[in-house]
Amino acid sequence: MLDRANGILKSIFGFAQFRPSQEKIIEQILQGNDALVLMPTGGGKSLCYQIPALLREGTGIVVSPLIALMQDQVDTLKELGVKAAFLNSSLEFSEARIIEQQLLDNQLDILYVAPERLLTERMLQLLDQSTLSLFAIDEAHCVSQWGHDFRPEYQQLKHLHTRYPSIPRIALTATADQRTRDEIILQLQLQEANIFIDSFDRPNIHYAISDGNNPKQRLWKFIQENHADNAGIIYCLSRKKVEAIAEWLEEQGRTALPYHAGLSAEIRQINQQRFLREEAVIIVATIAFGMGIDKPDVRFVAHLSLPKSIEAYYQETGRAGRDGQAANAWMAYGLQDVITLRQFSQDSSADEIHKRVEHHKLEAMLGLCELVTCRRYALLEYFDEISNESCGNCDNCLNPPQKWDATKSAQMALSCVYRTEQRFGVNYIVDILLGKTNERIQRNSHDQLSTFGIGQEISTAEWRVIMRQLIAIGFLEIDMERHGALRLTENCRPLLRGEQSLELRKVEKQEKSISGKKVKHAVRPQDSTLWESLRSLRLSLAEESGVPPYVIFHDATLQEMLKRRPVSQNDMSRISGVGDQKLSRFGQKFLNEIARHPLPELLDNNLSDTVNETLILFQQGEDVEKIVSKRELKHATIYAHLSEAIEVGLLDVKEVLDLDEREYDEIVFAIESLEDEEQGRLKQVYEALEESYDYGILRCVQASI
Numbered sequence: 001m002l003d004r005a006n007g008i009l010k011s012i013f014g015f016a017q018f019r020p021s022q023e024k025i026i027e028q029i030l031q032g033n034d035a036l037v038l039m040p041t042g043g044g045k046s047l048c049y050q051i052p053a054l055l056r057e058g059t060g061i062v063v064s065p066l067i068a069l070m071q072d073q074v075d076t077l078k079e080l081g082v083k084a085a086f087l088n089s090s091l092e093f094s095e096a097r098i099i100e101q102q103l104l105d106n107q108l109d110i111l112y113v114a115p116e117r118l119l120t121e122r123m124l125q126l127l128d129q130s131t132l133s134l135f136a137i138d139e140a141h142c143v144s145q146w147g148h149d150f151r152p153e154y155q156q157l158k159h160l161h162t163r164y165p166s167i168p169r170i171a172l173t174a175t176a177d178q179r180t181r182d183e184i185i186l187q188l189q190l191q192e193a194n195i196f197i198d199s200f201d202r203p204n205i206h207y208a209i210s211d212g213n214n215p216k217q218r219l220w221k222f223i224q225e226n227h228a229d230n231a232g233i234i235y236c237l238s239r240k241k242v243e244a245i246a247e248w249l250e251e252q253g254r255t256a257l258p259y260h261a262g263l264s265a266e267i268r269q270i271n272q273q274r275f276l277r278e279e280a281v282i283i284v285a286t287i288a289f290g291m292g293i294d295k296p297d298v299r300f301v302a303h304l305s306l307p308k309s310i311e312a313y314y315q316e317t318g319r320a321g322r323d324g325q326a327a328n329a330w331m332a333y334g335l336q337d338v339i340t341l342r343q344f345s346q347d348s349s350a351d352e353i354h355k356r357v358e359h360h361k362l363e364a365m366l367g368l369c370e371l372v373t374c375r376r377y378a379l380l381e382y383f384d385e386i387s388n389e390s391c392g393n394c395d396n397c398l399n400p401p402q403k404w405d406a407t408k409s410a411q412m413a414l415s416c417v418y419r420t421e422q423r424f425g426v427n428y429i430v431d432i433l434l435g436k437t438n439e440r441i442q443r444n445s446h447d448q449l450s451t452f453g454i455g456q457e458i459s460t461a462e463w464r465v466i467m468r469q470l471i472a473i474g475f476l477e478i479d480m481e482r483h484g485a486l487r488l489t490e491n492c493r494p495l496l497r498g499e500q501s502l503e504l505r506k507v508e509k510q511e512k513s514i515s516g517k518k519v520k521h522a523v524r525p526q527d528s529t530l531w532e533s534l535r536s537l538r539l540s541l542a543e544e545s546g547v548p549p550y551v552i553f554h555d556a557t558l559q560e561m562l563k564r565r566p567v568s569q570n571d572m573s574r575i576s577g578v579g580d581q582k583l584s585r586f587g588q589k590f591l592n593e594i595a596r597h598p599l600p601e602l603l604d605n606n607l608s609d610t611v612n613e614t615l616i617l618f619q620q621g622e623d624v625e626k627i628v629s630k631r632e633l634k635h636a637t638i639y640a641h642l643s644e645a646i647e648v649g650l651l652d653v654k655e656v657l658d659l660d661e662r663e664y665d666e667i668v669f670a671i672e673s674l675e676d677e678e679q680g681r682l683k684q685v686y687e688a689l690e691e692s693y694d695y696g697i698l699r700c701v702q703a704s705i
């Protein structure tokens, strides 16, 4: 059976091998057992039910909460030649009837159904009369009433087990704290299921969280420097801010579309489609956007406000880089976010227990923001996963934050809160510390306090940061019932008594210019023309079929074509992501495009990008002087690039240097007459030749020997 699974993986999906846990999960389902799968976004969850559904007799029923996801997945499967369909409220009655009949006639491999529809008596009766291969419950965390994606109808899915006890069930989610996991098992009655937990690490995502002034400008800088022609998602807390940011980005020349619950369903649908089908579109959204977005090439997710919990942060940032290529998760936050979120949770109609849970989740999120150690470590630890201490791919690892001794300042702030009887908010406290007076302060006689004006050496902005950090580490609490008044907590006693010192993270005045991580261009300079033409071929094929470009081929597949430059159908079939159906439909078109852009011998190398940029110019007939001025680099650098090509035999030294036989021999002689221990030291050669040749020339000759 597993051999057949491997066969399908290659012939339909075009992949040579399974990822580590996929095979085991598929085996369980093929044996008729239940499974609970916890796998990060982009980990290849859907194959875990798609392949068993193709191998087992009957139709696999996939429960999925979002209509947009179904459309996308069904399109993708159809392009692969799989008989797939969906049933949801977007269909006309007559369309739905046709699909229902196909189900009854056992003509479908996979059928996606919305949960509320699945549980209707009509649908259940249909299922009674059909041959079923499995039930897949996607986004299974929707069953959890503690999560932010709670869908009450998910809890009814347990009836599937009672009604169809012999049909294997597989529940899948990319959210995996212990509480959610336990609830899924309980609510879906999966006590017998085998549980598969993959690592939740997304090593291709670079995490960065920063605070400070002017988040909008910093966002722009981040996007410009790292993602000038990439697609991304920006999350904001309010609809108003969503609209404003989208408009502003449009003014800056980007395609940026708003998405929030206040827009009509039609506009939301249009904006989402454009995001999926066009290239380099930015969606600015409230959290209403994203679940079920399958777009694999989202290169960045930015937060302009604080997510409500670490789960939400993980899930939202997880929408970046599903294709496994480098991506950025960037966030800017401030004190106001904390206050607004507290306000939300206070005003919500939830009961006390819920509020307390929400409060703790927000505390944990704040903790992640204020962290001075590896973000990834903390993130994974939150999901009970212990990783290596330093990931080397987050802001704190790459740029360890500075700390400062904040003992005295913190004492000032805390005692000021205490002396004003814990009745006031951040702004009022900061005014007193700075010795600013106003009518309210005078009325309360707070200009008479001993703490009045004791903090003038620190600026307003810095005081706000200190206050936020004191809140984040739990020394101060915000009392929402008393309009955001600050209250001391038990934790701050030792500090106030002088028994403890306090170090806080120094806030960078000017943010370092690399706040994201340059998403390394996966395309070599010599491949960029072919890359562009493969992309535009893909786009036109996508438009013909009315699907997003990534449904035709993922970026990674196109990149492999660049690297391997297939010349035959047989070569093409070995490219990852090219299955039988796609090979026969698109293979030749892509082969033709590749043949139109042959790679010159000189540029067929593994040298670095910058060397190749020099070589491209050299190939075009430019001399060293011209290359120096075009690339704005030093002579020595350009010669060093050329010498690399000489060393690997791609260039002949005489093509590069204007030397006659005698000069060449003279240099070779000087190099070769060095003593062993001096070998490679050009300075000696330079001096021996009485400084008559540049180092660059010497380097090239040396490379040729």
Ligand SMILES: [Zn+2]
Residues within 6 Å of the ligand: 373, 374, 375, 376, 377, 390, 391, 392, 393, 394, 395, 396, 397, 398
């Ligand atoms: Zn790290």
